[in-house]
Amino acid sequence: MTDHELRDDIVFAAEDDLGSSPRERKAWKLLIVDDEEDVHSITRMVLEGFEFEGARLEFLSAFSADEGRQALIENPDIAVMLLDVVMETPHAGLDLARQVREELGNALVRIILRTGQPGQAPERQVIINYDINDYKSKAELTAQKLFTAVTTGIRSYRDLRAIDSSRQGLEDIIAASVDLFQADSLELFARGVLTQMTSLLHLEDSSMYLGDASGFAARDRLDDFVIIAGTGDFLSLESRLASEVLDAQEMDLIRRAASTDQCFFSQTSYAGCFGMTSGARHVLFLRVLRELTPLEQDLVQIFAANVTVAFENLQLNQEIAQTHREVIFTLGEVVENRALAGGMHVHRVAEMAWLLGRHAGLPADDCDLLRLAMPMHDVGKVAIPDSVLLKAGPLDEVERRIIEQHPRLGFDILNRSGNHIMQTAARIALEHQEAWDGSGYPKGLAGEDIHIFSRIARVVDVLDSLLSARVYKDAWTVTDALAHLHDQRGRMFDPVLIDTLLAHKDEFLALREDIIQQSRDIKMPLSEKKP
Known part of the structure; x- marks a missing residue:
């Protein structure tokens, strides 16, 4: 498939029809753990208006190591933690850092250690003995350096989360391939490949794979589709109709794609229709919060086309299994009737x-x-x-x-x-x-x-x-x-x-x-x- 052939069926929807403003992205959570109230106030003031990839910061505050630990338990998706060393004890911050990694098992949150007393926790010793990601003395921490440290921390968190999501997606795919005769194999496989694609492209993690009446579920309306698998906002919505969970603009995009066998991008979503050799239609739908590059759009196309082939193979296996069951019952009925x-x-x-x-x-x-x-x-x-x-x-x-x-x-x-x-x-x-x-x-x-x-x-x-x-x-x-x-x-x-x-x-x-x-x-x- 040449680049020209691949790009021929990509269509950008008119903004007037499908909306021009991206959806608001979930905020990045920043946890401040420090026993001085002024530190919290100054940090919030310096980082006010901060944005990364279109998302703002959500500030969380803790005034002791115990409060910080509880905040991490209640918010496992905290991206960055600004952590003071000396609080209720001279090494409370270091103890919390160790608890985060070893007891809570949180390897994703980026820990930036801030200390006003470097002698209490020498940088070299801390870097060697603790799994922290940055070390800053409060005396040298200017507004620009704080901005840079937080940006770097969020970027690292984003990449680690993408890798973790990718791993989970691979596990789903492997689990689906263990036994294709299980009733939910196709759905499990679909969820795995969706997770893979959205994580590798750093996309918003809400996506779904839709099918019509081709063996998955019956449609109530000819212009509607059934959810085979979903991630993010669409997780655990299998067998629901797409029209029940999407707004009118999103359904319009899907119907355009299905009626033309093309792929449409708007600023908020993507829909691509892929016909099966059986005559059935499948649609891949993504919610996107940023404009995809031409290369990323091509990757989506290639990925979706390959997934369609995989679905056909999986469906064929299920049809073989169903035939096997029918033969078994027929043999039993022959004896029964005789x-x-x-x-x-x-x-x-x-x-x-x-x-x-x-x-x-x-x-x-x-x-x-x-x-x-x-x-x-x-x-x-x-x-x-x-x-x-x-x-x-x-x-x-x-x-x-x-x-x-x-x-x-x-x-x-x-x-x-x-x-x-x-x-x-x-x-x-x-x-x-x-x-x-x-x-x-x-x-x-x-x-x-x-x-x-x-x-x-x-x-x-x-x-x-x-x-x-x-x-x-x-x-x-x-x-x-x-x-x-x-x-x-x-x-x-x-x-x-x-x-x-x-x-x-x-x-x-x-x-x-x-x-x-x-x-x-x-x-x-x-x-x-x-x-």
Whole structure:
């Protein structure tokens, strides 16, 4: 991409339309720690009207080391601290400097040590032993030198904060790349790259990445966008509509960008639209408090274009994961339909297994894995003859031995795959007929020798089966089904899991009924559905 090609789609919005005055930037916080009131007054007077990068100073005062420490705790974003050495003790200022770095862990605030008694704290000794950034004798500290010291301190603080923000952004990106199958991977990745860009360009840290209906969220209006990720003022606003958090001028800029597939800069904001190969549109929005140089504008363009490619790759991974889930549920439904299980059994047990896992204290990732693997617990039944599987009456001894083969058959089918989900499903298929007291099959495992996933599977599978009609039985009542679970506590079932389910029985029953109702809504003819 040549410089000319890159700059062709950058448009500067008319000031009359989009506003010409920049937003007021947050002030730089300056903490004065000194036990002499005159020092505070003189410092404020000398630095009155001070500005750096369009932001003024916000003065904070403390008259002792203890007050200074409290001010730093309450204001971790203090940029510069003017610190006296001798206050309540001859070395109170030095003690505070050490506390700031070691106890409070604040490595960003710039510390300018001011002393009227240099002999109490020799400069060389202080520089060697303490993490301070400047040393000034009050006798030599003219107005110009104070102005220079504060300016240098704020500039250093700004750069260190940018580096720290950049590090946090990288951590977000790395965290997002660990497991792209997590539901929030795209949002986490987006927030990371936004933080990277705004910190590297020393921009105001409010930015957001917007998407339309391309799999992230549904739009309420055709000319609106959904927030995928945000920083600064837009942090934690994911899934909100842009029009709910932006003013009319900012929305106008975004809509112009989206309608023309161009990038627009005003004096207060930037919006760039990037079309995806899927036909979806993404918009990068920044609030800018200073005019960007041509080079910075080009960097924004390049960065945003690369992020779009990354988003497409991440979205593709999520689509693959979704396809994987659909295949798993389809396999489960094939078995379910053949066994005339009554419909949606695999969906119900998958959701109830997830819920029981959460109430049992399993990590969220394990619960998600259990939900994915659960639909295939009975896959071995595909190899069971219809004469046995669909028999309406009681099974004889030979038929019972045949049906009891389905756990091993399911294991053999699923264990051929090296996929983590399939391996988990294989274990559940093998063990889901084992009993807590060792009376189950096929291996006669007992207690905690049965994997927790398989113990959960046994509980929810039996509950849903009891409550469902089969070719060989009618549906049980809720009262009878729950009584059976309690009766088999410590025999067929893990007693802790039974206690957990019964303690939350209303939640499980409501979840099951919701899925049944969803199934009815799907099957109901359109003419019979309520408007």
